[in-house]
Amino acid sequence: MFMYKSSIGKKFVQAVSGAFLIIFLLLHGTINFFSVIDTFTGKFGAADGLFQKGCEFMALPIVDIMVPILALGFIIHIGYGIWLSVQNIHARGGLKRYEVPNKGAADSWSSTNMFILGIVIFGLLAFHLTHFWAKMQLLDFTGGEAENPYMLLLQTFKSPWILAFYVIWFVALFLHLAHGFWSMFQTVGWNSQIWFKRLKVIGIIVAAIIVILFVATAINAFVQAHFLQPDLLPHLMGM
Ligand code: HEM
Numbered sequence: 001m002f003m004y005k006s007s008i009g010k011k012f013v014q015a016v017s018g019a020f021l022i023i024f025l026l027l028h029g030t031i032n033f034f035s036v037i038d039t040f041t042g043k044f045g046a047a048d049g050l051f052q053k054g055c056e057f058m059a060l061p062i063v064d065i066m067v068p069i070l071a072l073g074f075i076i077h078i079g080y081g082i083w084l085s086v087q088n089i090h091a092r093g094g095l096k097r098y099e100v101p102n103k104g105a106a107d108s109w110s111s112t113n114m115f116i117l118g119i120v121i122f123g124l125l126a127f128h129l130t131h132f133w134a135k136m137q138l139l140d141f142t143g144g145e146a147e148n149p150y151m152l153l154l155q156t157f158k159s160p161w162i163l164a165f166y167v168i169w170f171v172a173l174f175l176h177l178a179h180g181f182w183s184m185f186q187t188v189g190w191n192s193q194i195w196f197k198r199l200k201v202i203g204i205i206v207a208a209i210i211v212i213l214f215v216a217t218a219i220n221a222f223v224q225a226h227f228l229q230p231d232l233l234p235h236l237m238g239m
Pocket of ligand 1: 025058132136137173214217
């Protein structure tokens with residue numbers, strides 16, 4: 001009832017599901033970044049490359065069990081996010097709240113726009129899943145064979161347009177995470193004056209680490225696809 005009725009209860013659900021998704025993003029970003037390390041160790045595309053091993057780890061049955069839990073984490077976070085935003089709009093007197101000239105300090109650009117950022121992130125997540133998940137885990141689940149993850153990296157990021165969409169996605173993710181991280185601690189009661197500033201800085205650092213892992217992966221794949229692909233193709237085909 002607490003989760004359903006009180007606004008703090010809803011924010012609490014939002015904070016816990018957000019923390020869970022941040023942990024997922026740290027793991028996901030690290031495994032993706034293995035493809036950058038593979039480039040420097042000459043193992044991009046190799047069967048014993050770190051990225052390949054990371055993808056194999058994510059395909060283990062014990063990790064597969066996490067898939068519905070992860071999906072639930074996203075659904076709860078998005079569902080409560082919409083609910084909280086609609087209530088905030090009503091509480092502040094409808095959409096006209098944007099006309100108020102003096103907003104509080106905590107009501108920063110990303111605070112006001114967490115909902116819009118969430119929509120951008122969710123929309124592009126659907127686009128992203130068609131590039132990788134649908135060709136790997138979904139194929140595995142449906143009895144097919146997952147495609148080579150290095151090949152998918154090259155195919156996806158070869159297009160400068162797709163790279164640009166991903167970069168927009170990462171910028172939205174950075175703003176959403178930087179604010180969300182700090183807000184999560186506010187919700188659970190860490191709101192002393194000293195920690196207020198510290199948590200803002202820590203939030204920016206955590207968001208930057210996650211997004212740098214993704215940006216490096218995408219740009220590295222773009223460079224590989226354009227400058228190194230001919231050497232790599234036979235290697236990848238032989239896997
Ligand atoms: C350079 C950026 C990214 C790359 C190269 C990438 C790559 C991948 C790959 C290879 C998979 C399939 C894993 C498998 O099926 O075994 C996957 C799945 C997934 N990705 Fe990403 N990803 C990126 C960014 C992101 C971001 C920013 C998010 C979230 C905001 C995200 C969310 C997901 C989710 C929810 C799945 C499905 C669950 C899973 O298989 O782990 N990805 N991604």
